Amino acid sequence: MGLLKISLRLPSLLALLWAGAGIASAGEYQLTIAGMKFAAPPAELHVGDVIVWRNDDIFRHTATARDKSFDIDLPPKSEGRMTISRAGAVDFYCRFHPTMTGKLDVRP
Numbered sequence: 012m013g014l015l016k017i018s019l020r021l022p023s024l025l026a027l028l029w030a031g032a033g034i035a036s037a038g039e040y041q042l043t044i045a046g047m048k049f050a051a052p053p054a055e056l057h058v059g060d061v062i063v064w065r066n067d068d069i070f071r072h073t074a075t076a077r078d079k080s081f082d083i084d085l086p087p088k089s090e091g092r093m094t095i096s097r098a099g100a101v102d103f104y105c106r107f108h109p110t111m112t113g114k115l116d117v118r119p
Contacts, residue, residue, distance in 0.1 A: 037094075041065055042113075044072050044085065049103075049113040056117045058098055064091045072111065077102040 037059040043050045045067040056062075064074045066085035074083040074091070078101060083091040098119045105111040 037061060039063065042074070044068055044074075044105075044111075047108060047111060049074075049105075049111060052113055052115050054116070056095060056115055058095055058117060058119055060095050060117075062093050062095065062115075064093070066090070071107060073106045074103055075106050077104065082106075 038055075038057070039061040040053045040056070041063045042052055043065045047068065047070070052062075064083050064085055066072050066087060066089050069087050071087060072085045074081065074085065076082065080097070080101060081093055081103075083093060085091055095115070095117050098117045101115045101117065103113050103115065
């Protein structure tokens, strides 16, 4: 009788183990500034997700956390990226236009 040979590539095995553990992969979300307003942040943010801040205005803006955990400078028509590093609620605003505000709710 011959031996049954099973061949499973390592990346496939890791993908199966990853999926079986219920571990979700990080997401990437765009948060746009237009008309002197931040768009509503996504409701389902998690640690490890990436936010792409996009300034579609003709004015310079920032996305600045009130707790100083991030400060993204956004010249007109530019983008900035950040990876979320901790869970919790974070209020943010534009340093140049303090009435522009928003809030990130991040889950573990």
